[in-house]
Amino acid sequence: MEKVAVIGGGSWATALVKILSENKSEIHWWMRSEQDVQHLRTYRHNPRYLSQVSFDLDYVKPDTDMQAVIAAAGWVILAVPAAFVEQALSNLPQDTFAGKVVVSAIKGMVPGQNMLITDYMESRFLVPNSHLLVIAGPCHAEEVALEKQSYLTIGSHEPETAEQFCQLLRNRYVKANPLDDLDGIEYCAVMKNIIALACGIARGLNFGDNFQAVLVSNAMFEIERFLDAIMPQHRALSGSAYLGDLLVTAYSQFSRNRTFGNMIGHGYTVKSAQIEMNMVAEGYYAVQSIYELNKKLQVDMPITKAVYLILYERISPAVEFEILKEKLK
Known part of the structure; x- marks a missing residue:
């Protein structure tokens, strides 16, 4: 045993x-x-x-x-x-x-x-x-x-x-x-929670499925750029440990990060959302860590930056997502 x-x-x-x-x-x-x-x-x-x-x-x-x-x-x-x-x-x-x-x-x-x-x-x-x-x-x-x-x-x-x-x-x-790929999997698991927060914020702001699909597609490129900069290695990011984990966290009703983001998009403060959820949304802490790491790496990460500015600089979600939507392709 x-x-x-x-x-x-x-x-x-x-x-x-x-x-x-x-x-x-x-x-x-x-x-x-x-x-x-x-x-x-x-x-x-x-x-x-x-x-x-x-x-x-x-x-x-x-x-x-x-x-x-x-x-x-x-x-x-x-x-x-x-x-x-x-x-x-x-x-x-x-x-x-x-x-x-x-x-x-x-x-x-x-x-x-x-x-x-x-x-x-x-x-x-x-x-x-x-x-x-x-x-x-x-x-x-x-x-x-x-x-x-x-x-x-x-x-x-x-x-x-x-x-x-x-x-x-x-x-x-x-x-x-x-x-x-211990490091790549671990970094991807961190970043998918940040993307799920962004998806939740978008839903709270009443963006639709079309926008979320573009948001998640762009997120995969953002994750790839970051991984290539911090831990370069050949990876098939369409695999379930990468893309699969991102999708379930971005779309599922059980995703606490998506739920947290949704509340922020609806106008909750960070503190009030944390109190009402009574569960930890890992993406809240993760986005600060990734944002700080990227100060040295200087990778183009518009989604991560938007989430950070909303949660830590108290920029209006509506204002920040108007800026973000112009950067997505």
């Missing part, structure tokens, strides 16, 4: 615990709230997210002791929001992850440091890049809960390790495949 630690109590963490535990892996699940842990032990479901999913406690071991959870497993999945990853891991010794494979299920960057999660783990905890993986979609937690057919891509520098992790995930409704 493989032993897997899952760090985080949100919807994506819950979905991954469902997949892995139903495949008979032993899951040591860290949740921040003692109340949530006790609820899960008593009632077998997460009270806050995907509460329709029932867990077999022979395989799922919830706990609030992060060090004990990590120590009990060979695989460690990080599934907390990127904005809080430093805080969540702050008390761990540097050698906590020694000998373990660390899997990032976080689709964001470390704010302030503008670092990918895998880069942060390599720098802060000295995890070798051969022991780092990332999970990419297209896949929404809500559809995993409903057991709808889903696809995952596992990015890595070590194909054999990625394939081993894929085997832990595959079941009748989840297909998983390895891909040797």
Whole structure:
């Protein structure tokens, strides 16, 4: 029996615990709230997210002791929001992850440091890049809960390790495949949330499907330009780990980034949208990181710039999108 630690109590963490535990892996699940842990032990479901999913406690071991959870497993999945990853891991010794494979299920960057999660783990905890993986979609937690057919891509520098992790995930409704582009997948996962914000803002401003199609098409070129500048490598960006993940985040009713953007387009302030959603939209933090990185790269990124100006410089969404629409082709 493989032993897997899952760090985080949100919807994506819950979905991954469902997949892995139903495949008979032993899951040591860290949740921040003692109340949530006790609820899960008593009632077998997460009270806050995907509460329709029932867990077999022979395989799922919830706990609030992060060090004990990590120590009990060979695989460690990080599934907390990127904005809080430093805080969540702050008390761990540097050698906590020694000998373990660390899997990032976080689709964001470390704010302030503008670092990918895998880069942060390599720098802060000295995890070798051969022991780092990332999970990419297209896949929404809500559809995993409903057991709808889903696809995952596992990015890595070590194909054999990625394939081993894929085997832990595959079941009748989840297909998983390895891909040797850890950095490209991770950056694309960050940027697709920014594009989803833009799509939501456009919808909130009452732009139609025609505009959104052009917006997403231009976004793929924007992502390609950025990846070529920061991490050049031949990539088939029409693949599901890139274009597929972008499309599901840009169009799906389950996309929290699209929902957040939609609220901004309808006139909500950032703060009021965050309070009403009560969930983290990773794109809000990601756009600041990408915008800061691009000050040096000087890549043409009109969509990213527009979202940044709206969220951080408080430029009117209507005004900014009037400017943006003239730049799209």
